[in-house]
C-alpha cells in the first residue's frame with residue numbers, strides 16, 4: 113500500500129494514530145469489528161461530521177481500504193482538523209458495520225461506496241444505488257481497479273469514425 | 278420562532294400520496310425529488326440524485342495529473358476556480374511545494390470573482406424559483422461583470438482551467454486593477470438595490486422567514502457545508518480553518534447567522550458578496566511582484582517557454598508539469614467554494630496518473646438536506662428551501 | 676462591522692438587526708419606486724447577438740490555428756488534450772501533424788500551452804456556425820487557416836463601467 117505515515121500523533125487528541133506529513137491529517141487504522149468503537153470515541157471528542165467516506169482498491173495486495181475522513185467544528189486547539197480512518201477489507205464480499213448511527217452524514221456516502229465498490233454496510237437502513245442506474249450497474253463496480261475505462265489513442269486512424277461526438 | 282413552521286404529521290398510509298418532482302432542470306441541472314405527502318404536507322422526501330453523474334473519480338484515474346483539471350471543473354463550471362483549486366492543492370501537498378506569493382494572490386482574486394459569480398447565479402435561480410423574475414435578471418446581468426473580469430484574467434468566461442501545480446497560468450493583464458475596481462464600485466451600488474428589491478421586500482421575506490429551519494446541531498449532524506452551515510450558527514469556513522492561497526494575509530469577515538432558516542441563508546450569501554468585494558479590493562492592491570510559477574519548474578523552461586512568459590505573461594505547460602510524478606503517498610486538500618467545502622483526497626503510486634482521486638462536492642453533502650429537512654414542510658415551501666440551499670445538481674452528481 | 680482588526684475572522688450577525696424594523700407598506704413602496712426608476716432608466720446589458728459581438732479580451736482562448744511550418748510533429752498537443760479533440764496523423768511519411776475536432780474541443784488551451792515551438796495559437800474568434808457536424812472536424816488545410824467571422828457582424832468593445840456595469844462601445848463606429 114502506498115502510504116507513509118511517518119510522524120507520531122503529537123496532537124492533543126487522545127487516540128492512537130500517526131500524523132501524515134503531507135497534509136497533517138491524523139491517520140487512524142482500525143478493523144471492521146473495532147470501527148464503531150473508534151467512531152464513537154471520535155464523536156465524543158467533537159468530531160461531528162464525516163467529510164468523505166470512500167475506498168481505495170488495491171488488487172495487487174488483495175485488499176480494499178475503506179477511508180473515512182472525519183472533521184469537527186470549533187474543535188479545541190491542538191486537535192487535528194482532519195482524522196482519517198482506514199479499514200482494510202477483503203476484496204471478496206467486503207462488509208463493515210454502518211456508521212449511520214454515529215454520523216448521519218454518512219447516509220449517501222455509504223450508498224455511494226456500496227455502488228462503487230460493493231462494500232456492504234451492515235445496518236444501513238436504505239442501502240441501494242444512489243448515483244448509478246441500479247439495473248445497469250447491478251454487478252459492475254466502477255471504482256474497482258478491474259473496471260477499466262479505455263482512453264483513446266492519440267493517433268487518428270483514417271477517419272474519426274467511432275470517435276465522433 | 279422559526280421552528281413553528283414545522284407542522285407535525287402523523288403517517289397514515291392510505292392518505293399518503295407520492296409526488297415526483299422531476300426529473301427536470303429547474304435552472305441548475307437535472308434533479309428529482311420523490312415526495313410522500315399528506316395533504317400538502319411533506320412526510321417523506323427522497324432526493325434521487327445522479328442524473329448527471331459522470332463517474333469523474335474513475336475517469337481521473339486514466340489521465341495525467343494536470344489533465345484532470347478541465348474534468349473536475351465540469352462539476353460546477355460557474356465556480357470553476359474554486360472547484361479545481363482543491364485538486365491542484367492536493368497535488369502540491371504531495372509534491373511538497375507551495376506556489377509563490379504572487380500566484381497565491383492571483384488564485385485568491387480568481388477564487389473570489391468566482392465566488393461572487395457563483396452566489397449571483399445561485400441567487401438568480403433562487404429568485405426565479407420564488408417567482409421573482411426581476412431579480413433573476415438582475416442577478417444574472419450583474420454576474421456578467423464578474424464573468425467578464427474572469428475572462429480578461431484567464432482567457433475563458435467560465436471554464437478557466439487556470440492553475441498549474443505550483444502556480445497559475447497567466448499573470449494579471451495590464452489595466453486589470455482599474456477594471457476590477459470599477460466593477461466593484463458598480464456592484465457596491467447594486468448591492469444596495471438588491472436590499473430594496475429583494476431582501477427587504479416583504480413578499481420575499483414572508484416566503485423565507487422560518488422556512489427550512491436547520492438547527493445548529495442538525496446542521497453539524499447532517500454535515501452540510503458552506504453558507505448553509507454558517508447560517509445555522511456554526512463557525513466553519515475553510516478559508517479560516519485551514520487557510521490557503523492569500524487568505525490569511527487579508528482582512529475580511531465571515532458572517533455567521535444563528536437563525537438557520539431560508540432568510541438567514543439568503544442574507545448569509547449577500548453578506549458574503551460584500552466580504553468578497555473587500556477581499557478583491559485588498560488583493561489587487563497588495564499583490565506582490567514576483568514569479569507566478571514555482572521556481573522548480575521555471576528552471577526547466579526552455580528558451581521559447583521563457584520568451585512567451587516574458588512577452589505574453591503566459592506560463593506554458595512545461596513537459597515536467599505534464600509528466601508530473603508525485604511521490605507515493607496520499608494527501609487531502611479542501612477549499613471553500615461558493616456553495617461550500619470541496620474536499621479532495623488523492624492517492625499517488627508514483628506514476629504519471631493518479632491512483633485514486635476522491636472528490637466530495639458541497640452540493641453532494643448538501644443534498645442530504647432534502648431527505649432530513651423537507652419533511653414537515655408544505656409542498657409550496659419546496660422551491661424556497663431548494664433555492665436557499667443553492668443546490669447544484671451537476672456538482673452533487675460529479 | 677466597523678472594527679478593522681487584521682486577518683480573516685468570523686463575525687456573528689442577527690437577522691432581525693440586519694433586516695431593520697421598516698414597516699411593510701414602506702418597503703413595498705420602496706421596491707416599487709426602484710422598479711419604476713429602473714423602468715425609466717434601465718440597466719440593460721443585453722447584446723444584440725449575433726448581429727453584435729464583443730471583441731474578445733486579449734489572450735482569449737479562442738479557436739486554434741496550426742502553423743504548419745513551425746510544427747515539429749512531437750505529438751505533445753495530442754497527448755495533452757483532455758478531450759481527445761486533437762489527434763495526430765501522417766501528413767507525409769515521417770511527418771506527423773495534428774488535426775482538431777471542434778465537436779469535442781473544450782478550449783482549455785492546453786495544446787497551445789504545451790507546444791514547445793509555439794506552432795499553435797489562439798485566434799480571437801470563438802463562435803462560428805457550422806452547417807453540419809462534418810465541418811467541425813478540421814483537416815490540415817482548414818486547421819492551418821485562420822477562421823474569420825461572418826461579415827455582417829458588428830463588433831463592440833466591452834467596457835466595465837461604474838454606472839452601468841458593462842458598456843458596449845462600437846469598434847470603428849462610422
Ligand code: SF4
Nearest residue numbers: 756780781783784786
Ligand atoms: S484547446 Fe484543449 S480540448 Fe481543444 S484541442 Fe486544445 S487541448 Fe484539446
Ligand code: SF4
Nearest residue numbers: 746747749750752790
Ligand atoms: S505540440 Fe506543437 S510541434 Fe508538437 S505536434 Fe503539436 S503543434 Fe506540432
